[in-house]
Amino acid sequence: MSEAAREIEALLGLHPKGFDLSLDRIARLLSTLGDPHLRLPPVIHAAGTNGKGSVSAFCRSILEAEGLSVHVHTSPHLVNWHERYRLGVEGGRGRLVEDGVLADAVRRVAAANGGQMITVFEILTAVTFLLFSEHPADVAILEVGLGGRFDATNVIPRPAVSVIMPVSLDHQAYLGDRVELIAAEKAGIMKRGAPVVVGYQPEAAARDVLVATAERLGCPHSVYGQDFFAYEEHGRLVYQDETGLADLPLPRLPGRHQYANAAAAIRAVKAAGFTVGDRALERGLTEVEWPGRLQRLTDGTLARLAPEGSEIWVDGGHNPGAGQVIAETMTSFEERDPRPLFLVTGMINTKDPVGYFEPFRGLAERVFTVPIRGSDAGLDPVALATDAARAGLAAEPLSTVADALAAIGRITTRPRILIGGSLYLVGDVLADNGTPPA
Template sequence: MTQGSGSDILLERMTRLHPKIIDLTLARVERLLAALGHPERKLPPVIHVAGTNGKGSTQAMIRAGLEATGATVHAYTSPHLARFHERIRLAGELIDEDHLMAVLDRCMEANGEEPITFFEITTCAAFLAFAETKADWTLLEVGLGGRLDATNVVERPRLSVITPVDLDHQQYLGDTLAKIAGEKAGIIKRGVPVVVARQHPEALEAIEDKAARMGAPVLAYGQQWHAGVERGRLVYQDERGLLDLPLPNLPGPHQIVNAGAALAAMRELRLDDEACEAGVTRAEWPARMQRLRGWLAEMVGPGELWLDGGHNPAAGEAIAATLRAMPAAKTHLICGMLNTKDVAGFMRPLGDVAERLWAVSIPGEANTLTAEETARHAAEAGLRAEIADSVEEAVAAATGMGAYRILICGSLYLAGHVLRQGA
């Protein structure tokens, strides 16, 4: 999407239809979908994915597996990184500008001046595009929570998936793992199977309680299936047997957890072994331990430049585990975060995996944490902290200090900024 395009202008208008960015309720979505003729009832079979971490990666693996069978797949994800079109994938291809303009226009006309959040009206636009484009499957990623998320209007999906639940968005979802998991479990529908990734015990209990009330068969890690690494291979086992697969294409130990959930979903959908292997080895998902190779990476010379958008304590743990699993190298972090996040919780695991952290503010984001505050949290976590005016300045400074591996991290908004620069 180019700056100032028609969809840019419409999307900007949509942000003014409701004073709050997040306001969890289904009433506004249901009203607009009714005005549009209920496109949510005309979707190809739906796989609905909720959770705190790993939703996008898990969905990407399921999509790769389905597409390996020759199936066509719609996919809805959020947020976008470089441009809004990334959120809506129609039968395998990102929605084009003209089509996006058309569905946004229709949603705006049907909504009139009624209040509705940006995520709600753009979700309705995605449903409209999905309903009117032929495909075999629809993958829906929850935006926030589950029970009151705008995507949670599909009455009977084919399958629900709940990825690992952790503390995030407590101001909206509750202050305990059990409460947050209860909100995520709101996507569970009566009689519809639910794949459950590895969970904290209190989260699993809340999910299983909801599934029992809904009569939904549970396919849970450690019970109906197991996934782990043996001799450098991904080994998955369920009642149908064992899969001995290459490690996931997406790097990091946490991707073993995501791959397990994706494989459980693919097996429930009766995909064959070849499709299952394709799911974990062909999936691509940007800003999840992504190796950058553009002009910014060239500044590092023979070194490595990586990008990750994780931003909560569990993501900090995943990043730390991933760096520990890599060959030893002098590592610096470049970090920018939003002031709505648990910055201390994110930083805490990183204190012993990097030599230094360069703190930056996120360009163009009103809710960015200042570089000074980010540096303070980093120092409290045991990192030697420096401040830089930009990512480029931080890369140059880290390279000048002999860093071989540099990881830009802390926010999907920072990751999006980096990718928009063509890095």
């Protein structure tokens, strides 16, 4: 275990693991630390049920291609805590924080907190602000952890731009059971007069709430499908806004849903006041990386257990909206290269398994459900298999991902395998495969 991991694990024993949405504790802690969140470079603040990680990755890649140094805060991590903190490097690609630097920052924040009640996520968010304030960079990208209005990242007084990506049902116990209520929580990151970019919204009700909030706060706002959009033409991505067209390569991240995510990133970077040329846009789209989100495994300890000729994908999407776009991507893969599709799925008990599985009805031949080692909230594989059956899929519970890969090998050759349903499961798989994010 790394030095930073030991420090954080110790905190997990002292403070609650769950969510307790409030800004009072983080504000108190940041004040004790000298308000490092007020000493950041321009901030791109991203929220959304799905897509906020992808838009953050696109923004980072585009800005770095322009030669800017970019800090990035994301959560959760897949394998190592360090993944949450990427520090910008002048003229180059940012790097995950070094272990000693992270451990020192965690110790200083914990000392400043003085043992008072606080969530570990709030401590780790304060670590973000401390690290980003002490290491110079041109821009900082902050991904919201949960919701928006009361998320610990939402102490930034005025971001360069707020980006709201697709809103759908998730975390209903904390955010509300209607998409309008969830959209209102996400809209809480908007600040009066600061630019807002509204990404593609599958629900008109959510889009209406976001636009109305931006208008009420006097925020200059751009809406996907109205003020900017993107589409594929002749194997290229065409981006369009009021300034004209940009003819770009298709994004490196697979799936048609990434066209809208890339468009939102381009618009966000512009709205934040950065000038990027077509060359930077081209490099940004083709060099972007976002581990664990439709990431293909081509080699590794676990991948070698799959049937010969397998096409293996991992994706941490875990709600019905994610299931829909992932299933659409698998359909496009099937049109290009027909293969039998098998799901290897693990989920935690706060999700909607039936809603996640339903888009795969008629597409996946079989689901193998597995436990999640990285979370004590994992669903029992037998119960998860029952949920898959309720969604119209043939399902079988197994003990491990390795068992599932072996079972698929007994059924067919050259399968397409999608391992997902939880970022915790994807983290376990990447760790076991020997291919953690870097």
